[in-house]
Amino acid sequence: QQQVKQSPQSLIVQKGGISIINCAYENTAFDYFPWYQQFPGKGPALLIAIRPDVSEKKEGRFTISFNKSAKQFSLHIMDSQPGDSATYFCAARSWEGAQKLVFGQGTRLTINP
Amino acid sequence: EAEVAQSPRYKITEKSQAVAFWCDPISGHATLYWYRQILGQGPELLVQFQDESVVDDSQLPKDRFSAERLKGVDSTLKIQPAELGDSAMYLCASSLVPGTTYNEQFFGPGTRLTVL
Known part of the structure; x- marks a missing residue:
């Protein structure tokens, strides 16, 4: 049973552009929403995380937007760089x-130079 | 910087053979997780340990998979016999204690298993 739906599956963005990845969930018992970044041949690494009592969290070029009523959250990468390709x-x-983590299907992001 | 260690990094085996993966979590981390990541998908939790006790193994195929963490430190995941569908990346992660703020999980580099 898929509990977290992620889109798009793949995304190509030009250098300097904004990358946006979306997720939706159904389980109202979820109370912690992290984003992980994974490079080929490596394990996932925590990028940024949010709790549902705030609507937005920003760390450098990375921002999570959270909509509790819609049960949706998204990752925005500003000024996307080739090194963000992952x-x-x-x-x-x-x-x-x-309290186990449930993951979305993943988005393969490519930043073109 | 403390890291989760896993070995081997790559394993090729024939179906019906037995395979074993090892994980050494970050020192002091009481919780240890084994995930399976099929190519193109997100990690799926197989088993979660709190110290030496299993707290969740609902997605572990117990007819062929087993996991142990005897002294509450390192852990071994075993598959016997391996099947073609077991080909995947097996990831180990660790965290301090569930329920703490954010309780970040730190992942190891994984073991890439190929079953022929």
């Missing part, structure tokens, strides 16, 4: 039970 995963964690 696969990005959104995830969500429930406060119930073992």
Whole structure:
């Protein structure tokens, strides 16, 4: 059962442009929403995360926008650089039970120079 | 900088053979996770340990997969017998204690398994 839906599957952006990746969820018990960045042959690394009590979090060129009523959140990468080319995963964690992370399907981002 | 260690990095095996993966979490991290990542998909949790105890193995195919963390530190994931559909990246992650603020999971580099 897919609990976090991510789109698009792939994205090509010109250098200096804005990259936007979207995720949606159904489980209202989710209370923590991280984004992970993964380069080929490497494990995912935490990029930025947000809790549902805020609508936006910004760290450098990376911003998460969170819409609790719509159960959607998105990652914005400003001034996208070739070094940002990677696969990005959104995830969500429930406060119930073992509090495991559920990942989206991933977005393969390519920044053209 | 502390990292999650995994070995081997790559493993090629024939179907019906047994394989084992090893993970050493970041020192002091009580929680350890094993994920399976099929090419082109997000990681899927197989098993989660709190110290030496399993707290979630609902997605672990228990007829062929087993995992242990005997002393609450390093961990081994075993597949016996391996099937063609087991070809994937096996990721280990660790975190401090569930319920702490953000409780960031740190991932290792993974073991790429190919079953022929």
